[in-house]
Amino acid sequence: MLDVHFWENRYISQNTGWDLAGPSPHFVELLKNPPAFLKPGSIAVLGAGRGHDAALFGKNGFQVTGFDYATSAVQEARQLYSQWADFQQVDIFTLANADSPHAHPFDYVLEHTCFCAILPKQRPDYLKTVTRLLKPEGYLIGIFWEHEEPDGPPFSTTLEEVKALFSNDFNLISVEERPPANNRRGIERLVVLRRKNEL
Numbered sequence: 001m002l003d004v005h006f007w008e009n010r011y012i013s014q015n016t017g018w019d020l021a022g023p024s025p026h027f028v029e030l031l032k033n034p035p036a037f038l039k040p041g042s043i044a045v046l047g048a049g050r051g052h053d054a055a056l057f058g059k060n061g062f063q064v065t066g067f068d069y070a071t072s073a074v075q076e077a078r079q080l081y082s083q084w085a086d087f088q089q090v091d092i093f094t095l096a097n098a099d100s101p102h103a104h105p106f107d108y109v110l111e112h113t114c115f116c117a118i119l120p121k122q123r124p125d126y127l128k129t130v131t132r133l134l135k136p137e138g139y140l141i142g143i144f145w146e147h148e149e150p151d152g153p154p155f156s157t158t159l160e161e162v163k164a165l166f167s168n169d170f171n172l173i174s175v176e177e178r179p180p181a182n183n184r185r186g187i188e189r190l191v192v193l194r195r196k197n198e199l
Contacts, residue, residue, distance in 0.1 A: 002046075003185050007138060008069075008070045008071060008072055010070070011070050011072035011076070011173050012072055016049070016050075017111045018049070018117075018154065019049060019050055019052075019059075020041050020052065021052070021173055022052050023053045023055070023056035024050045024052075024053055024112050024143060026143055026176075026177045026188065026190045027056055027057070027110075027112070027141075027143075028056065030141075030190070031056065031057070031060050035116050035174070035179045035192075037041050037139060037173075037194075038141075039170070040060065040061035040063075040108050041062060041063070041106075041107030042062070042063045042064075042065075042105075042106045042108070043057055043062045043063070043064050043065075043106060043107065043108040043109070043110055044066075044067065044095075044106045044108070044109045044110070044133050045057070045060070045064060045065070045066040045067065045085070045109075045110045045112075046067055046092050046109060046110070046114040046129070046130075047067070047068055047069070047076060047092065047111075047112075047113060047117060048066030048067060048068045048071060048085075048087060049068060049077070049113065050074070050075055050077050050153050051066055051077030051080055051081040051084075051085060051087060052109070053110060053112050054066040054077070054081065054084070054085040054087070054107060054139065055080070055081035055084040055111065055133040057083055058083075058084030058086075059084055060087045062108075063151075064084065064085035064086065065085065065086045065088065065102075065106075065183075066085050066086070066087045066088070067087075068087070068088075068090075068100065068109075069089070069090070069091055069092070069154075070089075071089050071132070073104075074087045074088065074089040075147050078126065079082070079084045080183075082161060087162035088102055090102055091196060092120070092129050093125050093126075093128075093129055095129045095133060096121050096125070096128040096131075097109060098175075098180050104161070105132075105134065105135040106134055106135065106136070106138060107132070107134075107135060107139070107140075108138060108141060109130050109133050109134055109138070109139075109140045109141070110150075111130075111141065111142030111143060111144075112139060112142070112143045113141065113143075113145075113154070113162060114126075114146070115144060115145075115157070115198050116145040116153060116155050116156070116157070117152075117154060117155075117172025118153075118155070118196070119155070120155050120157075122166055124165070129164065129167065130168050131195065134195045135192040135195070136196070136197045136198070137193070137194060137195060137196075137197050138165075138195050139173070139192060139193065139194050139195070140170065140180050140191075140192070140193040140194075140195070141190075141191075141192050142162075142191050142192075142193070143188050143189070143190055143191075144156065144157055144159070144162055144188070144189050144191055145187050145189075146187055147159055149175055159175060159189060159191070161189060166193050169195060169196055170192055170193040170194060170195055170196060171193065171194045171196060172191070172192075173192040173193060173194050174190075174192045175189060175190070175191050175192075176179060176189070176190045177189050177190070
């Protein structure tokens with residue numbers, strides 16, 4: 001089990017190879033010429049880490065709440081970007097609970113290196129969290145990883161697996177493979193899904 005101690009130790013030891021020291025180029029490009037649906041609103045960032053992606057959206061007028069399991073990640077994010085986003089230390093799976101003090105409807109959920117970090121068997125619980133967080137017709141904007149390594153994290157997924165997981169509760173809006181300027185070219189896919197109005 002990849003518990004909080006696993007991730008906390010990764011931050012303490014600076015063993016954070018997923019951290020780009022800045023926002024994902026996918027999101028930078030997306031916000032340069034945003035699609036019609038992408039207007040400033042409330043956005044939850046799952047597995048926010050040091051907060052680079054959260055801050056990018058905050059700087060573009062979104063009201064951002066970043067959630068992460070590791071205390072050190074949240075502390076660093078607050079030090080770097082507290083003027084652009086609110087950061088909370090929480091197990092994201094508890095956000096699906098009706099009595100969670102952090103859970104309220106958001107216009108958007110942002111995904112980058114959280115889905116690939118959890119165990120594949122936890123993906124149905126991830127779906128519950130995203131569905132709980134989003135308003136009806138809200139959007140999940142996610143970067144999903146597909147690679148050929150047998151183990152993880154990061155754990156690989158395919159577009160077909162993503163479609164199958166979300167198909168009951170979401171409509172697929174777009175899939176793009178914008179080539180980011182980093183060594184993840186070819187393994188990242190930007191997917192936008194819209195929560196159905198009635199579940």
